[in-house]
Amino acid sequence: MFKPKLSHTLQAELRETLEQGGCPLCRLTARAEESFLDSLTYERILDLGTRAELKRSRGMCLRHARAWREVHGSALGIALVYEVTIKDLLHDTELELESPLKFWETRPTPVQLAEGLEPLALCPACQRGADTAARFANVLLQDIQKESVRTALEQAGGLCLPHLRLALTIRGSVEAKRLLLEVERRAWAALRIELQEFIRKNDYRFRDEPQGSERDSWLRALDALVGLNLDRDA
Ligand SMILES: [Zn+2]
Ligand SMILES: [Zn+2]
Numbered sequence: 001m002f003k004p005k006l007s008h009t010l011q012a013e014l015r016e017t018l019e020q021g022g023c024p025l026c027r028l029t030a031r032a033e034e035s036f037l038d039s040l041t042y043e044r045i046l047d048l049g050t051r052a053e054l055k056r057s058r059g060m061c062l063r064h065a066r067a068w069r070e071v072h073g074s075a076l077g078i079a080l081v082y083e084v085t086i087k088d089l090l091h092d093t094e095l096e097l098e099s100p101l102k103f104w105e106t107r108p109t110p111v112q113l114a115e116g117l118e119p120l121a122l123c124p125a126c127q128r129g130a131d132t133a134a135r136f137a138n139v140l141l142q143d144i145q146k147e148s149v150r151t152a153l154e155q156a157g158g159l160c161l162p163h164l165r166l167a168l169t170i171r172g173s174v175e176a177k178r179l180l181l182e183v184e185r186r187a188w189a190a191l192r193i194e195l196q197e198f199i200r201k202n203d204y205r206f207r208d209e210p211q212g213s214e215r216d217s218w219l220r221a222l223d224a225l226v227g228l229n230l231d232r233d234a
Contacts, residue, residue, distance in 0.1 A: 010139045018152040022220075023160040025133045025140075025167075026228035032132035033125045037068050045077040051084065053124045059085045061123035068125075092116055133166055141172035144179045153180075157220055158187030160227040188224070195221060 017024040044050055054060075059082055060068055068074055093113065108116060122130065140159075143149045153159070159167060164184055168177055194217035201209050223229060 025163040029129040033129040036128040056121040058119040064125040137167040141176040
């Protein structure tokens, strides 16, 4: 069960993450997802709550399935979870296969069957990440009143677009959201200038000019729109 930390602990964690650059919510989310996967020990897998969660989500999403595979000692846990998942698939596709002619004439139709095979819940690692992002977006909306936090966020390059949209959607004061959007627009404007500079220096007439901070602006632009690629940093 998640034990709420004191708000000032969360504030300190957010500020420390801001200093690392890039969307802080992406970093905090990735950290939460990673520690959840690390916690999926054999004992944890036997926990009924965890098993029920993984059953509803039909295992992990693609990204977290791959990450879980890399966790040391995860083989038996994965086998236990997926034995149940595959048993469920067999159960949920149990059809009358004896008469091929009538096969799809009866219900469920293939489309209904496909719908029934959809996971009923978000991948549990994704869920931990989403909870963490919402919690820290809330802290950020409280903290954004401070100029030092606004400066740090601007220097970090602002939030990525998905996390900005999250922060604008959750409960929080309109004034805090206005301040956040102001920071975000300044960060976008600065990034745009760097992109223009990068494009200019790629022109053969200016090729000899040394590259400055704009050299990786194209990567930061990708991060700004879809979120940090933390695998790249690893
Ligand atoms: Zn983000
Ligand atoms: Zn996931």
